[in-house]
Amino acid sequence: APAASAPAPAAAPAAAAPAAAVPAHNPTVPPSGALPYASPSVRKFARELGVPLEEVKGSGNKGRITADDVQAFTKQVMAGAVQTKAQAAKAPAGGGSGAGLDLLPWPKVDFSKFGTVERNDLSRIKKISGANLHRNWVMIPHVTNNDEADITELEAFRVSTNKENEKSGVKVTMLAFVIKALVSALKKFPEFNTSLDGDTLVYKQYFNIGFAADTPNGLVVPVLKDADKKGIIQISAEMGELAKKARDGKLGAADMQGGCISISSLGGIGGTHFTPIVNAPEVAILGLSKSAMKPVWDGKQFVPRLMLPLSLSYDHRVIDGASAARFNAYLGQVLADYRRIIL
Known part of the structure; x- marks a missing residue:
């Protein structure tokens, strides 16, 4: 840290x-x-x-x-x-709560002195999320573990699954596979499925996964409930429904509550790794970047493999670096060989 x-x-x-x-x-x-x-x-x-x-x-x-x-x-x-x-x-006796950082005031600048400007109010979503992100970044000691998962076989399986189920109208995404793999990792490492309540650590026995959805007005995080009880097809269908509600501005408060861990996926845009901000009161968040073909040594030669970057940010008050590294490594192993989920 x-x-x-x-x-x-x-x-x-x-x-x-x-x-x-x-x-x-x-x-x-x-x-x-x-x-x-x-x-x-x-x-x-x-x-x-x-x-x-x-x-x-x-x-x-x-x-x-x-x-x-x-x-x-x-x-x-x-x-x-x-x-x-x-x-x-x-607040402890004789001390503050830590929320006041005694920072310098925000600079007041007349930007029009330097050139033409245009002023637009922040959207309501950004006003709400901005306050939450500020609190989370300031109050949570963040650390990010970066790793990669070999998804060569999994991507081939995803493509073939979509071809076989073309008539169903449900498109299986890689994110659906990641959600199911994340549930397996939460079961193996239960401290990641917790929340701090004062000096008490609350262990959750349910598996609700939040995923960041991009909308015209900003990011929102709908929550897929009971992901452990659903298959890949059902997860994909429900994610599509939640994402559509988000784009249409029809998400209710219940749609965004009860998450255990969140996923922020930038895979459709680009990037290698990034540092997502933990979504309090959760203790970890997984960032996904764009997968890319890379030469990987198999012990005898370099072979082309499709690698997915994993960026796991976590609350260092609850999770130590070794646990985060093991969690991310296990997640990569499950994505590389999905048969591990049944073990």
């Missing part, structure tokens, strides 16, 4: 602290007991971001909480200017 940065020197006692801005929220003040004044859509928006509405100050008519208020509250929490009651309760 990366080494921690050296502690900053203590400030001189005589130095006067600059006047701090009045915080938008004080977690020590108990709530009034009244339900927060907000519309159903704003309540849903707050639930998706994990924002406690009773702690948000409304700027609308008669104190009504707006979507902008929820978003502003999230930004303040991420910047450390606001601490939620849950964070305050978990």
Whole structure:
């Protein structure tokens, strides 16, 4: 894991602290007991971001909480200017929760001074996912293990399967095979199918796999439920249905909840490896890049093999490097010889 940065020197006692801005929220003040004044859509928006509405100050008519208020509250929490009651309760005595990083303020730049510009608001999906990605990257100590899987035989089998099932209308994708192989790896390495709950590690007995779906408005992560109980054809069909709902903007909250581990696949675009961000409260995420033919030594000669890059990011608080390497290696072995799934 990366080494921690050296502690900053203590400030001189005589130095006067600059006047701090009045915080938008004080977690020590108990709530009034009244339900927060907000519309159903704003309540849903707050639930998706994990924002406690009773702690948000409304700027609308008669104190009504707006979507902008929820978003502003999230930004303040991420910047450390606001601490939620849950964070305050978990904060150790004499120390902060770690959410406030005491960073320099974001630079304010008039870009129009340097040339013509155009301004566009972020999409709603990007506003939601951006706040979650920021939290996950800051709060989770990420490490990524990179490996490769020989999918030469598996790809040939996939192509022949699609030819045999042309009339079914269901196209089997490599991602469906990866999902099934991932379930096998989760069963062999159960610590990857966990979530941190304070100081407790929750082991899940179900196998729901999230997969990143690209939409015109940004990435969303629908979750394929009970992947261990489904075959490749059914997984492919359900993935197609979920991906279509995502593109049409019709995914419900239930479609994106309950994941055990996620997959981010860039195979259709390109790249060799990358570092996907863990999707909290999961403890790992698998990144797939574009497969490529490579010369591989078989002990006697170099032979052309189709190699799939695997990028496994994991939460180092839960998983150590050796476990991640074994997980990724096992996943590669299953994809190279799918018969291992039945062992």
